[in-house]
Amino acid sequence: MLSEAEIDALGEDIPLLEGMRTCRAIRRLKPDPVPRALIRKVCEAGTFAPSGGNRQPWFFVAVMDAERRAFIAQRYREAFHSYIAPAIEAARDPDYPERKRRNMQAAIHLADHLHEAPVHLFVAGWTRRGQPQYQALYPAIQNILLACRAVGLGASLTTVHRAHGDEIDAMLGLSTNTPSCALLPIGWPSGRFGRPPRKSVDEVLFFDQVDEAVVSSS
Ligand SMILES: Cc1cc2nc3c(=O)[nH]c(=O)nc-3n(C[C@H](O)[C@H](O)[C@H](O)COP(=O)(O)O)c2cc1C
Numbered sequence: 001m002l003s004e005a006e007i008d009a010l011g012e013d014i015p016l017l018e019g020m021r022t023c024r025a026i027r028r029l030k031p032d033p034v035p036r037a038l039i040r041k042v043c044e045a046g047t048f049a050p051s052g053g054n055r056q057p058w059f060f061v062a063v064m065d066a067e068r069r070a071f072i073a074q075r076y077r078e079a080f081h082s083y084i085a086p087a088i089e090a091a092r093d094p095d096y097p098e099r100k101r102r103n104m105q106a107a108i109h110l111a112d113h114l115h116e117a118p119v120h121l122f123v124a125g126w127t128r129r130g131q132p133q134y135q136a137l138y139p140a141i142q143n144i145l146l147a148c149r150a151v152g153l154g155a156s157l158t159t160v161h162r163a164h165g166d167e168i169d170a171m172l173g174l175s176t177n178t179p180s181c182a183l184l185p186i187g188w189p190s191g192r193f194g195r196p197p198r199k200s201v202d203e204v205l206f207f208d209q210v211d212e213a214v215v216s217s218s
Contacts, residue, residue, distance in 0.1 A: 026154030
């Protein structure tokens, strides 16, 4: 059990850029409980995100109750398996890239074990003129993912639950004026943090003008 002082100190010493470089999707999580104070700490990081007109349209709903998590996980699993089916089919090809295969296996593992993740953190936000403003929530979501990385919690960004979004939102007490955007399953990681596979910056950075050959190729 972490003391209040330990929770306060956790994650305060990791260099920002190093945290960014090693903030990958952690989808294998231990079922051990996570202190509420730590969830508060990572959500507080979310509240420092920028937003249009500084409207701060977000809500964070941390689901810890096992029955509610089972309800969410059952719907997530169903939606995820229809979403991933074509990729599973494609992965039968022996030439299917190993990296993609591993990523897919981790995503399947999460879907099949979501009920065991001790915290289902939903990020929701006010609509504007009747439209969800999901883009206004992503800076806060990324701050939370980085804060999880800093304090040593595993987390990932998921949106598949939206296939059953209205039903899940109703269960969370959210209305159509405040739809959920993302579900971040959070827990202590089973695996390790590490550098995620990414394109080199030199492939995607241009000064003054993009290289036309790059943007015209698919
Ligand atoms: C908008 C968005 C939606 C995503 N939705 C899901 C999802 O529903 N389920 C899932 O397992 N991962 C989801 N991801 C996570 C990505 O698949 C993950 O970031 C990607 O696989 C890279 O993983 P890595 O950081 O370990 O390299 C989503 C990511 C983004 C940006």
